[in-house]
Amino acid sequence: MSFYRVITHDTAFHADDVMAVALLRHAGYQFELIRTRDPKILESALAENNSLVLDVGGVYDPSMLNFDHHQDRSLLSAAGLVYEHFKEEICPVDAQIYFGRFIAAIDAMDTNRDNIFDLWATLPRGFKNVSGILGGFNREITDPEMQYEQFGKAVTFAQEMIVNELYSSSKKAKSEAAYQHRTILPNNVAVFDEFSTVWKEKKEHVFAVLPHANGWQIQTVDTNIAVIPQDIAGLETFVFRHISGFMAVIKDKETLINFASNLDEIAGPK
Structure with a gap:
């Protein structure tokens, strides 16, 4: 599988598009990142299998590397869709159940899965989750250059989070295997x-x-x-x-x- 560019939407970004790009970077893929909603660019990218389109475009077709979820509320967020497609390249098999929980939390906040917003409202004000932390990198959404720079910073930060979560997930997998020997x-x-x-x-x-x-x-x-x-x-x-x-x-x-x-x-x- 190869692709030379990744396209996601411009203006405000969220944890799912940031994390999806970070997951691809962590997996070792090299690509040009384009943030746009230009219909001509999207139409062209959706039709070719060496461009990966995520969180925009209105199409979920992993065979064509198209990973939007907005057209179907039953789908995972862009982070979840990308992770499910590339997880063998991202996470050891025995740790996937634990790392998957990390991604599922982003999915829940992005899609309001199981009325997570109602639960969130019961937590102390100021409490932050992954979605809130990554969303905090947004600045002036009418300034494309600034937002592109901030998106890059958020992706770099997300890559460090991925490393941490993979380490934690691998330790949990090891502990799970050892638990019966206590x-x-x-x-x-x-x-x-x-x-x-x-x-x-x-x-x-x-x-x-x-x-x-x-x-x-x-x-x-x-x-x-x-x-x-x-x-x-x-x-x-x-x-x-x-x-x-x-x-x-x-x-x-x-x-x-x-x-x-x-x-x-x-x-x-x-």
Whole structure:
């Protein structure tokens, strides 16, 4: 598959068109970027298979590299359409389920999937998501040169986000594979030989013991459910306990496991 140019719309940009271009850049494609709604340019580009058109043009036809979604509300956003078509070149197979969540969040905000705007209205004012952050690169939409420059900055920023999310997704995939090999103490505390990034999502344990840069740590799944008791500070090789009670660090693994094995499933009042 090859294409020499990518066309998307001009004026204001959103996370889906920015992220779609960033995904293509990350996959290693080299292309000229054109931002326009000129009908003649779009008509020509839609008809040839070496131009990729996204988020504009009114056509979804991946065989012709056309990835617009506005003509059909059931379609994913431009980011989702491009990711689904090129994901084998972007993300390792075992990490796709996690990286896909990142892209799905952009889709939801761009298309108001599942009435996401109503949910968003319940969050604290000033709270930002990927769509809001990337949209923040917009400046004066009547100044094409400025907007083209800002679009480029947003794409560069999005590429860094992709790298971060791919790293996180790969770690989660590794943790998912290792999860079944955890040790479970008689009181249901989980012990992991490698740091797990998925154990809290499973909601099968209130406490977990995991590696830490300064030794070993114990975490709670949620401080609204339980906290690490303050008396952990009396143990030998104690390093620190976070004031919220969500975690504490001990240098010696066996000391920490002995402490953890004596915890109730729900540990005392905060």
